[in-house]
Amino acid sequence: MGRTILITGAGSGLGEGAAIGMARAGHEVIAAAQSSPQANALRARTEPLELLSLRVERLDLLDRYDVGRACGWDFDVLVNNAGIGEGGPIAEIPLDLVRANFEVNVFAPLAFTQLVVKKWVSRGVKGRIVFVSSMGGLFSPPGFAAYAATKHAIEAIAEAMQGELRPFGIQVQTINPGAYLTGFNEAMAENAFRWLDDEVNFTTRRAMREMVNSLIGGPEGRLDPNDMISKMIEVIPSSEGTFRNIHPQFVETALKDHQREMFRREI
Template sequence: MSGILDRFSLDGRRILVTGGSRGLGQAMARGLAQAGAQVVAVARTPGHDEIDSGIRNLAGDVANTAAIPTLVDEAEKMLGGTVDSVVHAAGVQHRAAAVDFPLDEWERVVRINLTAPFMLSQEVGRRQLTAGVEGSHVFVASLTSTLGLPNIAAYAATKSGVMGIVRSLAVEWAAQGIRVNAIGPGYFRTALTENLFQNDEAREGLLKRIPQKRFGNPDDLSGALVYLASNASAYVTGQLLMVDGGWTAA
């Protein structure tokens, strides 16, 4: 009988990570590779070199939804078979008061944060069902999946919508061994939050609100992500796992 730590291993798993060339997506790809997975990191501007052992870079824009089947074809060629897991780390943000929020920015955020991950999971899930491959889909949610924050109406709408997708796909695919969950990062310093971190007052206000009294480090997501991608969470589907230093508990 294998030990509990063996259930966290991703040896032999083929994983596709979007937004995998920088920020949280890069840290997620690295953590998955360190757990044994073969990873393809998709980004519009991927690095020229491999991020880490077991990671391959693939240029692609998930917002171009018509090209998603071709993108998955390329990823499967690089991985040598059907994708076992997909991690949706690509995302964008636009900050504006609700009364001033531009329609073109609303549509851009919705397309990248909500429509694209659904259509990518739709394509990967279709192939997994056809091939009889069990798998794990991990969406990236947010604090705004469960609570309200000002000036980010489109982002909040997409991250709330992500959980609707997670629950629906989890229920549809559970009997076929495909699990669908979400990971919810709190405040990490990334390109999406840099303007907040540049504001001393805003930064200190956020820090006071976090029970652990620190911001997240990108590698803080690795343990939770490996758990959701591995057999350690074999009976977990349709769930949101927050990694927020206690923000949503306070």
């Protein structure tokens, strides 16, 4: 049976691909982009596809008027996909950047989800909440801790929310992509170089570049996004599945190994 799916952050990357793919699969999809230019560009890209089940809307989760309008839309699956990333050493990154990262990645989607869930519970809608987390929700690599911390927070929220909403028939799950080449990770890494200064910071720009290259400089850090999009199209509309969905498999294996290693690590 088709679902009606609202996916945020659908103006580009994995969100855009998943929105188009789910519409092609017969689901009603509201593809929400953060700004009017993004929404207009997405409409221009998708109109030739003639997907009658795909609707493009502007939704800036930091804009209370956008949020109020979105609360009037009818959907039974919410995919919290919108996010930003701040790179840089956590020992030196300016705190205003960390706060902004949490505002977009944690507080804004949580506030919107609370409104959606309240509406669903009052109407008896047995909906589904999908949080697009990250491999960074389960480990914190040097140079990317601010972003990883937001995804760790999402993991905690989703885990608790699953138990809280189960009595109301509302499902909660996460999707944890590996390092896919959408431009997001590269942009996040470059963000650090707008403030890192070798004359001010003890972390050099060269050291940061080495951190970036070690994480996303090789093939395992530049995966084909179409692979992840296919997984999202499979997982999001399904009424069955696992709570946590890490993809691809080698990333899941590596993360489990990492968790075990952290229990053994000495200081």
